[in-house]
Amino acid sequence: MTQIYFEGELPINHEPSLDYMAQDWANCDVENGEISSWDHAYESAWSAIESDLEFEGFKWEEIL
Numbered sequence: 001m002t003q004i005y006f007e008g009e010l011p012i013n014h015e016p017s018l019d020y021m022a023q024d025w026a027n028c029d030v031e032n033g034e035i036s037s038w039d040h041a042y043e044s045a046w047s048a049i050e051s052d053l054e055f056e057g058f059k060w061e062e063i064l
Contacts (some may be wrong), residue, residue: 007059014060022046 004015025048026041035041053060 003063005061005063007061009058018046018049022049 003013004018005011006014022042022045025045026035026038029035029041029044030038035044
């Protein structure tokens with residue numbers, strides 16, 4: 001299981017909440033017909049989340 005921690009933030013694993021958000025976005029994209037493959041929608045959601053975090057200046061560490 002991957003664990004995600006943000007530099008300078010509380011030392012809690014943010015991966016479960018970010019994964020929940022990615023799954024929710026993927027479900028919405030598939031239900032709305034924007035993307036037909038749930039796996040593709042899920043990967044796209046994670047890419048968007050990572051881009052947003054980078055844009056906001058967050059740095060994270062993934063621990064496998």
